[in-house]
Amino acid sequence: MKTTPYLTSRSVLGISLVATLAACASAPTSKSLDEARATYSRAAADAQVVRTAPVELRKAQQALEKAEAALRAGDDAIDIEHYAYLARQRTEVAIQTEKLARAEQAIGEASQQRDRILIDARTRDAEAQRGQAEAARKLAEERQAAAQASRAQAESARARAKTLEQQLDELKAKQTERGMVLTLGDVLFDTGRATLNPGAARAIDQLATFLKENPARTIEIEGYTDSVGSEQMNQTLSERRANAVKNALMDRGIESNRIAARGFGEDNPVASNATAAGRQQNRRVEIVISGTSR
The missing domain is CATH 3.30.1330.60 (OmpA-like domain)
Known part of the structure; x- marks a missing residue:
């Protein structure tokens, strides 16, 4: 049976998630690390996030694994907090990427719906159906505008997350309690x-x-x-x-x-x-x- 790229990506991330969480089960605990684990687990369990943002999700997993390794090795709490912060931040980028993809899909569907309504309206009596077509057009445009606003919000959130991560890296700031x-x-x-x-x-x-x-x-x-x-x-x-x-x-x-x-x-x-x-x-x-x- 032929395996699709989506299933392969999802399977690899699923296996990685199981391995990462299995390692967490016997590891010492850290509040920030626990939060990073929970955030990553929710994202990795979302098939849409796995499909649309596998690269960012993989980066989040790598940061989480570094935090786990630092905790097991007894490294400084500052290093553990830093890697846990990166894992949460990169997971957030993956989540916002999925929201952006969903918003773009909604825009496309709204546009197609509007086109269908306009085509159907042309086949009916123009005078009798004018009011209905106008109302339908407005509804479709409102839905498209809402989808565009959702996309803009997702883009803005993703950009803020990436910009903040870059700025803090440039300052060489460390995440602590x-x-x-x-x-x-x-x-x-x-x-x-x-x-x-x-x-x-x-x-x-x-x-x-x-x-x-x-x-x-x-x-x-x-x-x-x-x-x-x-x-x-x-x-x-x-x-x-x-x-x-x-x-x-x-x-x-x-x-x-x-x-x-x-x-x-x-x-x-x-x-x-x-x-x-x-x-x-x-x-x-x-x-x-x-x-x-x-």
Whole structure:
């Protein structure tokens, strides 16, 4: 019996889904990963999504498998959150692709219906059927307009999902339980200073562009230091550095009510302060991105 491309694609994704979910059954758990699994499972079980968006669905599966592997290997939670986020995002692209295909089909059917109605109307008495034909034409056009609006909405949602994914990749932001987090190292400032270096302009420009293109997003700027010097000095320095980044964004047109800045001094180290390399990692500014895009 000849196997169609649709059945082959659906069978491959079905086998992959079974294998992926079987691996999940005995794996440790993660809230974000559980959500990614559930989202992917629903999409992969939808025959229309499998048929119209096999490539995006496969990318989502690969990201999910990476998250599963990272969880089993005991990798950092940030890496697991990042891959789980990519899996959800790519699954959403697949879902929106299917909606777009469905909307385009509806447009075609509405257009064919309108043509049939017009042809039938010509064969009837023009005067007697004019009102009925006009009403039918309006109904067909309304249905076509609704289908076009649905397609435009699906296209817009898919474009937003892809654009957001690209923007966050360019910023090198990581998905965490707090949201997307962008880490700026100590290269932004000279040692013991809170004035931004000229080399920081590119990172600040990228962040400002992202915020302008996503007006519903807000951020919290968190300044951190190593343990060199007094605790009070480091607290003050971290606050000044966080505010320096906030002021730089405001200079680029970002509203102050979208930016919160706080200093945490020596708190929440990401590495040991016993080594120079560890202290360098602890001297940082973290940008926590919140909200949703419009």
